[in-house]
Amino acid sequence: MLCYRNHSSVTEFILTGFAGLHQEYYGLVSAVLFFVYLVTLIANATVIFLFATNRSLHKPMYYIILNLSVCDILFSTTTLPKIISRYWFRSGSISFTACFIQMYFVHYLGSVNSFILFQMALDRYLAICYPFRYSLVLTKSNILILSITAWIISKAFPLMMVIRAYPLPYCASNIITHCFCDHIGITVLACTDRTPYATPAFTAAMVTLLGPLAFIIFSYCSILIAVYKIANVQGRLKSLSTCSTQLIIISLYFLPRCFVYLASVVGITFSADVRIVIIMLYSLAPPMINPLIYCLRAKDMRESLLKQFCKRIVPRKAQVAAISNS
Structure with missing residues (x-):
C-alpha cells in the first residue's frame, strides 16, 4: 500500500542525459544537439x-x-x-504525464520508421525481381494505402505499453538515466516486478524490428540472385546502384539496433554513458543523414535540388547585372 500512496508523489521525472558528463561540457553538448536538430529539420523539410x-x-x-x-x-x-534544454538551461525535469507521452511517441515513431523501411525494400524487390509488374502493383494508391496502414498499425504496441506502464506504482527514484523517456527507463523505476510488463514490451519490439528486417533480408537476397542472372555487367551495376541508397538508409537504422539487442543476449554489457551514446547515435544520426543520402544518390532528387538552386541563383545574377548596367 505504501508504494501506491507514493505513486501520487511522483509528479515528475528527471532526465540525466549523459550521466558522467562534466558541467564544463554542457554548453558544447547542447550546441551539438541543437545543430543536429537544426540540420535534421532543414534537410527533411527540404525533401x-x-x-x-x-x-x-x-x-x-x-x-x-x-x-x-x-x-x-x-x-x-x-x-x-x-x-537540449537539459544542458542549455539546466532543466532536466519532465512531468509524469509528459514523460509517458514522450515514451509513446518514441516507440510509435520508431515502429513507423521500421515499416517505412519495409516499404523501401518492397519497392526495390518489385522493381528488380518483377519489373513488368512493378507499375501495376506499386501504384500511387497502393503506396498511399501501405503508408496509412503503417501509421495506423504502429499505434497498437506503444499504446499497449503506455496503458500497462502508466498505472504502475512509482515509489522508487524518479531519475531516468537516459536522454528521453522510453519503456525500460521508466518501468525500472516502478516498485514492483517489471517482468510481466517487460516481456510483452520486448516481444512487441522484436516483432516490430525483426518482422520488417526478415522481409528486408529476404528481398535483398532475392535482388542479388536476380542481379546475378543479368548477363550484362553494366546492367548488374545499374540494378545494384538503384538499391544502394535505400540499402544505406536501412543499414543505418537496423544494424546498430541489432547490435545492441544481440549484445544484451550474449551478455556484452556497456556502461550507462556508452549505452546512451550508442542509442543516441542510431536514433538521431539517420534522420539527419538520410536526406543527404537521397540528394546525393537519388538522381531525380539531386536534379530537383539543383533546379531549385539554379532558380534562385539566376534571378540574383540578373538583378546584379541590371544594377551594374544602370
Whole structure:
C-alpha cells in the first residue's frame, strides 16, 4: 500500500542525459544537439519541399521517402528539444504525464520508421525481381494505402505499453538515466516486478524490428540472385546502384539496433554513458543523414535540388547585372 500512496508523489521525472558528463561540457553538448536538430529539420523539410514542388518526384519511391522525412522530423522533435534544454538551461525535469507521452511517441515513431523501411525494400524487390509488374502493383494508391496502414498499425504496441506502464506504482527514484523517456527507463523505476510488463514490451519490439528486417533480408537476397542472372555487367551495376541508397538508409537504422539487442543476449554489457551514446547515435544520426543520402544518390532528387538552386541563383545574377548596367 505504501508504494501506491507514493505513486501520487511522483509528479515528475528527471532526465540525466549523459550521466558522467562534466558541467564544463554542457554548453558544447547542447550546441551539438541543437545543430543536429537544426540540420535534421532543414534537410527533411527540404525533401518535403522538393516533393511538393516537383511533379517528377511523384513516384512510389519518393512517396515512401516523403513518409520517412515526416517521421524523422517528428521523432527528432519528440526527443531533442527536451535534452537540449537539459544542458542549455539546466532543466532536466519532465512531468509524469509528459514523460509517458514522450515514451509513446518514441516507440510509435520508431515502429513507423521500421515499416517505412519495409516499404523501401518492397519497392526495390518489385522493381528488380518483377519489373513488368512493378507499375501495376506499386501504384500511387497502393503506396498511399501501405503508408496509412503503417501509421495506423504502429499505434497498437506503444499504446499497449503506455496503458500497462502508466498505472504502475512509482515509489522508487524518479531519475531516468537516459536522454528521453522510453519503456525500460521508466518501468525500472516502478516498485514492483517489471517482468510481466517487460516481456510483452520486448516481444512487441522484436516483432516490430525483426518482422520488417526478415522481409528486408529476404528481398535483398532475392535482388542479388536476380542481379546475378543479368548477363550484362553494366546492367548488374545499374540494378545494384538503384538499391544502394535505400540499402544505406536501412543499414543505418537496423544494424546498430541489432547490435545492441544481440549484445544484451550474449551478455556484452556497456556502461550507462556508452549505452546512451550508442542509442543516441542510431536514433538521431539517420534522420539527419538520410536526406543527404537521397540528394546525393537519388538522381531525380539531386536534379530537383539543383533546379531549385539554379532558380534562385539566376534571378540574383540578373538583378546584379541590371544594377551594374544602370
